[in-house]
Amino acid sequence: MENISLMGLHCHIGSQIFEIQPYIEAVNVMMKFASIIKKEFEADIPEIDFGGGFGIYYSDGDSPLPKKVIAESITDCVKKNADIYNLKRPCILVEPGRSIIGNAGTTLYNVGAIKNIPGIRKYVIVDGGMTDNIRPALYRAKYEAAVANRMNSSDCEVVTIAGKCCESGDILVKDINMPKVNTGDIISIFSTGAYGLSMSSNYNGIPKPCVVLVNDGGSYVISKRETYDEIIENDIIPDELKRI
Template sequence: MGNLIFYGSDTVELAKKYGTPLYIMSEDYIADRCREIRENFLEKYDNTMAVYASKAFLTREMAKIVKREGLGMDVVSGGELYTALNAGFPMDKIVFHGNNKLADEIEMAVKNDVGRIVVDNIYELDLIEDIASKYNKKANILFRVSPGVDAHTHKYIQTGQVDSKFGIPLNENIIHVAVRKAMNCKHIELSGFHFHIGSQIHENEGYVLAIKKMVELMKELKDKVGFVTKELNTGGGYGIHYRDDENRKNVAFFTDAIMNTLEEECCKYSLHRPLVIIEPGRWIVGEAGITLYTVGAIKEIPGVRTYISVDGGMTDNPRPSLYQAKYDAVIANKIGEKPVKKVTVAGKCCESGDILIWDLEVPEIESGDILAVLATGAYNYSMSSNYNRNPRPAVVMISKGSDRLIVKRESYEDMIRNEI
């Protein structure tokens, strides 16, 4: 019997020190995942690049860790790019995504010489050409395409199917025209293509199918347009463990399938294998994080359900409300005690849908207990909000038993700072 120890740190003591709700991130876990990428992808295959998909979790401290670990970074907004800039991240290792980049965001990218801009549509291509011309620079771009692959995941996080807001369809009358147009731009260098089939994927067949389609496109464009693909960004989306029915695969499970298929297909069509980029995000940070809450009200409805309410909810973890994401949790101050009942964990927001976990097995529980929700490192802090005027939690980074605050807890004054 005792407290939950998370990568060498006593979570109950962290809750006392920093308060709850509280995001905890393990730097050791993040470093381990980055090392696995280096050993099983970057060092295993030549002409490769790995970039961290920062939308999963980004702070200045996280940017510095990614830089130290030798990975590049994928950003999708001016705010993410600004954070990387502020943290001293090398701009040549930035990949800038987004289906509707604003002119000032593109201008920031062009002025700071980001490594690659992933272009989602012809409108954006024209915008980049105009801005790059203004600064007399040449922007390196990739076209994002929709490979027409339906990944096995929730429909809200599928992105590679034909009917998607992302990317250019693999239709000769569209993609060939776009490539010709880019080749004729004076201030744009088209290097290749990008695809992303979805998120939280546990199979590699979708990547294999997408690679085959992309190599067919590479062959078509070489023969009909004279374009040689130098880079192929295969996206990310590798799944992690949230509940018992989901297990994180090693990065090689995905990357070996991608690389072997690409080598075979390029050989079949007598094509030179391009630089290959991967973009893991959730896979690097998802299981590196937990969120601590304090149990408040306990409501028993005889013969129906027991609700336990915590001091956070959909403001710090909107994923269960958005797309029925499932999490596991433990009572951090009662580790080892036998589960005796099922409870439903409710958030404090004024919404019936603010439920974090249904039917969680717990020991005898009481107000004041500390609940630790597991695998919250990805898309929790980054998607948090001030709904119901709830301040965002603090973020603490732990490493080898030590802890440091990397994001202060918001105050009420912080929330009204920009109001007039």
């Protein structure tokens, strides 16, 4: 194509996918599209990005596919289609994102107030919430949690872990069975390595938490805790208002 250097094609079919068939269908569609471009414009497609969406384990019912199965299935299907349509085999790109980092992250919260509403539910309110993890409010995402400072306690109860943002949707984990929680306990919520910090906000003027890397017995702060001064450092008061 004159004046155009076509480098590749891209698709994205969704998130938290636990079956291989959707990827096979995506490869079939994209390779057929590549053959149409080849036929109509005599242009080869050097690379195809098949996106991501590889599911990870968050809670019961999640069954992630082995990465080797995904890689081999996509590669074999690309080779098959290349032979069918007489195409050069493109460079294969994927976007593993969440599947790399999701399970590596755990968020720790301090328990503040505990509110029991008889016949309704018991709320455990922590010092974070939808500002550091918006996914439960946005998508009704489910997580598993534990009382980090009493992991082996057997005295359990059903509670709902809520944030401190004064929003009805600020629920991190709803109706979870866990060891009896007391004010001052540390709650750990697992698999928060993806779409936590990257989707965090300063809603209600809440500073973002620090991020600590733990490796081989060592711990390292890799993103420092935000301060209130840093939240307002870009705010400007016009001179005229200063005189009021």
